[in-house]
Amino acid sequence: MLLTRAPRGTRDILPPEAEKWRRIEEKARELCRLYRYGEIRTPLFEHTELFSRSVGEETDIVSKEMYTFEDRGKRRLTLRPESTASVVRAYLEHNLNAAPQPVKLYYIGPMFRYDRPQAGRYRQFHQFGVEAFGSQSPALDAEIIHLADQLYRQLGLPDVALEVNSVGCRRCRPPYREKLQGFFREKLESLCPDCRQRHGTNPLRILDCKEETCRSHFREVPTLGDNLCPECGSHFAALQEGLKNLNLPYRVNPFLVRGLDYYTKTVFEFISPRLGAQSSLGGGGRYDDLVEVCGGPPTPGSGFAVGLERILLALEEEGLSKEEEAPEVYVASIDAGALPRVDLLLRDLRAKKVSCERDFLGRSLKAQLKQAGRSRARLTVLLGGDEFREGKALLKDMATGEQDTVSLDSIIDAVLDNLDREV
Numbered sequence: 001m002l003l004t005r006a007p008r009g010t011r012d013i014l015p016p017e018a019e020k021w022r023r024i025e026e027k028a029r030e031l032c033r034l035y036r037y038g039e040i041r042t043p044l045f046e047h048t049e050l051f052s053r054s055v056g057e058e059t060d061i062v063s064k065e066m067y068t069f070e071d072r073g074k075r076r077l078t079l080r081p082e083s084t085a086s087v088v089r090a091y092l093e094h095n096l097n098a099a100p101q102p103v104k105l106y107y108i109g110p111m112f113r114y115d116r117p118q119a120g121r122y123r124q125f126h127q128f129g130v131e132a133f134g135s136q137s138p139a140l141d142a143e144i145i146h147l148a149d150q151l152y153r154q155l156g157l158p159d160v161a162l163e164v165n166s167v168g169c170r171r172c173r174p175p176y177r178e179k180l181q182g183f184f185r186e187k188l189e190s191l192c193p194d195c196r197q198r199h200g201t202n203p204l205r206i207l208d209c210k211e212e213t214c215r216s217h218f219r220e221v222p223t224l225g226d227n228l229c230p231e232c233g234s235h236f237a238a239l240q241e242g243l244k245n246l247n248l249p250y251r252v253n254p255f256l257v258r259g260l261d262y263y264t265k266t267v268f269e270f271i272s273p274r275l276g277a278q279s280s281l282g283g284g285g286r287y288d289d290l291v292e293v294c295g296g297p298p299t300p301g302s303g304f305a306v307g308l309e310r311i312l313l314a315l316e317e318e319g320l321s322k323e324e325e326a327p328e329v330y331v332a333s334i335d336a337g338a339l340p341r342v343d344l345l346l347r348d349l350r351a352k353k354v355s356c357e358r359d360f361l362g363r364s365l366k367a368q369l370k371q372a373g374r375s376r377a378r379l380t381v382l383l384g385g386d387e388f389r390e391g392k393a394l395l396k397d398m399a400t401g402e403q404d405t406v407s408l409d410s411i412i413d414a415v416l417d418n419l420d421r422e423v
């Protein structure tokens, strides 16, 4: 066992990168405040059955990718591969269906899938997602899509493309399923092994296949869009009206089915042109039967989940995420006698919300100044020598090189003034 390596498909997030994560998370939280979603934190593991029933036995997630284990009490548990099922479970457990609807919730946290690791695909990855319960309105779907779109835009990813489709409901999907099975029946030989299996169990997923042999049939395949029942048809039309109204450009992708079984009517995905094979930045849709499947009263729902790793990758491709946060002040000491005063100055600066740093390795003054430059601190304060004994410090602006001698009594004010902060 390699004690110095994180398990395959997982990774550490170190301070400069964690900074970028926080920026994304803060933006997500701010948007949720504006769109009126409240935070929910659910356990990282749930009863296995919750996922197998809701996500679907035949899906890749449930059939191949779950981290499932038996605990010491012989319960079958699974590390959550996604959060919608958990949020539905919590909605029912806490009787949120008795609250005024829609109930709007969001989450940020790790998910676990035993996937083949590659760029943008991990076994522990992170999602930000929202779920809204209790309304069938296509306007709610449009609002949810708008929220996701705003996240990408405000983070600096303007060229993210939105694809939408409708996967129908329990009335129009079964006859379409049969139609699809009929269409592929005489073409079975030419389908990939996965799709040959899907043909019997979940033929809609054939439309999701990336293999050229399967895709070659897509030109003639009957689409769900042409086979929606009147209710789903007008819901989809209203969704598109809502998107146009919000000035959100989109493309109808008749082959968008998404890899989870619980979707009904609206499905959507955000694609980045910069991410190659793992181009899906996030997606979601409506799940009007899921609450019932999980044992609750019939309750419509709608939501999305976006992958934080993918956002970071896309930002890196844009060259937008290199910035590392610099301290505002570096406090250097000319001699060891000044160190206790250095610590007090750090304490007082931090109390004024100034980020600051000192040396802890006994570096020479020269090495400290080099360190201050490398950290890109805006100001350096030097304590020690004759000035220190006279109750003074040197304050240096690192950009202009200008230096001032400042009385120690007023050093905090001088720093704040130089940082253009309120004194």
Ligand code: AMP
Binding pocket: 082, 113, 115, 120, 121, 122, 123, 124, 125, 126, 127, 259, 280, 281, 282, 283, 284, 305, 306, 307, 308, 309, 310
């Ligand atoms: P899904 O829950 O499969 O609809 O995925 C929603 C989003 O989560 C995707 O668009 C990706 O951005 C992200 N995602 C899904 N699986 C992974 C993974 N294995 N590693 C990293 N991100 C993922």
